[in-house]
Every structure is written in C-alpha cells, then in structure tokens.
Amino acid sequence: MNTRVAIVTGATGGIGSEIVKKLAADGMTVLLSYTGNENRAKELVEEIIAGGGEASAFRADVADESDVEALFDAAEQRYGGVDVVVHTAGIMLLSPLEEQDLEVLDRMHRTNIRGTFVVDQQAARRLRKGGALINFSTSVTKLGLPGYTAYAASKGAVDAMTLILARELRGRDITVNAVAPGPVATPLFLDGKPQEVIDRLASVPPLERLGLPTDVAEVVSFLAGPGRWVNAQVIYTNGGAI
Template sequence: MTESTQRIAIVTGGSGGIGRAVAERLAADGMSVLVHYAGNPRRAEETVDAIVAAGGTATAFRADVADENEVAALFDEAERRYGGVDVVVHTAGIMLLAPLAELDLDDLDRMHRTNIRGTFVVDQQAARRVRSGGAIINFSTSVTKIALPGYTAYAASKGAVDAMTLILARELRGRDITVNAVAPGPTATPLFLEGKEQSVVDHMASMAPLERLGFPADIAEAVAFLAGPARWVNGQVLYANGGII
C-alpha cells in the first residue's frame, strides 16, 4: 500500500446487475472505483453517477476483458487516475444456455473467450499490479455444484475460473494478496431472469431455505467481505446462494 489510506478498486462488468451493486458497495466502503464496461457507456455512467451522488469517487472505462492490451490499458488508467490498484473484482461474463448435445459450438467459444480467457487476462494484470494488502476476487457460479441441466458449457467455463482462483492464490505467496471467487446462486438480475417463465423463476426461488432469489446487494456483501476484512480467507470459492447447496 502507498502512504495514502485510500484504496482503489477495479470492477469489471460494473455497468449493471451484480457488477453495479459491487461497484456501489465498494465505493460506499470508501474505495475509489474504476467501473469497467464492455459495450454500454450509458449504463456505466449511470453507475458512476450513482456513486458520485452518494458521495463516492468513480470513473468509467471501456475494455474487452479478453484483449490483453485493452485490459492493460484499464489497469494503466486506474494507476494514472488514482495511483494504484488494491482490489480487482472480475464480474464480467456471459451465459449462453442449452443442453450439451444441442449447444452451438460458436456459443461455447464465445463463453470460453469471455469467461475463461477474460478471467485469465484480468487476473494476469491483477497479479502483476495489485498492491500488498490487496484482494483479487473472481466470479464463479453455484451451478458447478447445483448441476442444472442446460448449464453445462457455462458451468464448465466457471469451473475453469475456480481452478485459476485456487492456484493463483498459491502463486502469489509472499505478496500479502488474497485471491478468492464468489459463486452466486440464482440472483435476480436481467442476465438470470431473461427468457425464463415465471414458474421457472418461482421454482428456483423455492430451492433456497430462505425461499427467495438472491439480490445483487447480497452478492456485493460477500465481495465487500473478501475485499476488506477477510484477510484470512484465501484460495477459496465462497458460495453465496442462500443455502441451496
């Protein structure tokens, strides 16, 4: 850490859903936040405006998470504007669903590029640049354990994220940097709700003993824990799903 007590966070996919909730929560905890987005600058600016209106500090920056040059520029911007990087939360990802026997292989390749390569590229820059005392937080999914039909390719891509997370934590031995993943269960975001009949949503909400879907704020709470006080939690996948598994 530098002499400044201000911590700096990069949140990928910070323009909506869970990513926006995470960006707003970390800003509320006192961090300056660089809000990454891929293709919707208006939504990213809405996130920034909400953080600033609440008294926080944030700016937006566009990058393709699977492009190493653009991700390097994202980290460059955080260092140029705020002086360094302490927390990286990688929420950016895509979910394309179909049974294994029916999945279009182009969809498999798209998820591989964003969810696997994208995580690898972001983590690579994070491993090189996050300051001592920092945290790297990837995003997995509880579907790797729930094993819902139709999620094969998506869950496989997130299984790769789990592996990267556990091994990177050990590769950063001696750096005082934690590396963990958050694995949400069914969460009420546009990504999850889109295209689902209400009966399906109701069934998935009933799976948890708490008998509801998660909310983005629930997931942001887990991220804030790993990004702040949880210095003895390292190399773990934290399942945030209301007790489904």
C-alpha cells in the first residue's frame, strides 16, 4: 500500500507540531502548512527527515482560497495525492461578550470559520478514497467558560460544518470528525493567564491536570488511521472535564 499523505494546518503550533511528529512516526508523509513561523516549520521538517520520515512545508493563509488551493496542489505534485487533512489552524482572543471588540470577533471568524470552510472545501474535493478529515473544535462549547463567547461561537460553527460535511460525503469512504480539546498546556492557552487560573482549570478534569499536546495528537492519530468506524463525531478530548 502506498504511504498515506497528510496535510496539517497550523503545523507550527503547540498541538499542531505534536500532530505532525505523531503522524510522521505513524509512517505518513506530512506536508506542514504554516502562516508565519517559517523557522519552526523548517525545524520540524528537518527533525522528521532526520528520523527517517518524509515531510516538507508550505506557507498558506487558511482563509485565502488561492493559498489553500495551492497547498493542496503542492501535496498532489510532491506526493501524488492527499489522504488525511488535519486542520488545527485557529486563533483564540478572549473577552467578555459585553466588551468584545468587533474587529477581534471578525478576525476570529475569518480564521476559525472561513478558514475551516475553505480547507474543508478543498479536502472534500481532493481527499482520496479511505481518507480522513479532522477539524479542530473546543470543549469550551460545552464548558461555557466566561470570556470565551466569541471563540466558542466560532468553534460551534466548526462542529456544524463537521457533522454536515460527513453526510455530504456519503459513499466516498471518507471520515469527517472534529477533535475538541479542553485546556491544553500550550502557549496559546497559557499566555496571559495568572497561575491561579491555570491551577483552577487543571483541577477540573478527574485526572487533575492540563492536557498535553501529545494527548491530543494520539486522538488525531487514531482518527487519521485505524479509526475508520468513527465518523461525523466531535471528540471531546479533555480528561473528563465534561
């Protein structure tokens, strides 16, 4: 069987980079999509190649349809096709609804909603039979934490796209799921939070810790590989916080 080819967006982030390394360790060829951190993308590619894997990087704005089309073109030209798409790219900017800057709201919606729509559209057109599309949502849609209104609203749209697209792809043998992490110890989550807030959130799950990027990568690895009977689901990956 030919090596499976995966595109991972947001590949230089705390979760994205662990997903890239995990899929490469699973034997997949990985095309890393990044927006701004070119040096980190190069480091990840070099690390994978040094470990005997195959990877390359491509810069793309996930909300720009021309960029995303070029990203999928690159995967097909370099590796012959696409079997897995993991869309981790997103931004999280927090504020109570009453105080929310609407320009910030629009920024999140452009990346989190439009970006997911654009990436999913290309994935639906390009994924080969037996493929898997994995979007990224959030457990905050269920936890209801104050200050997360706009972010959670954008991820609620991701949930809807995921569930409907899975059904639109009936007969294609392509799974579509979303992973919805709870608090994960990444710069995106930790930056700007007082230690007492971090400690309080870490105590919520019965496992009494924050998630790790590797915890999330394991779930993605399952959905991208052996988890063929899991489809049209939002997988809450939060240690039992909800």
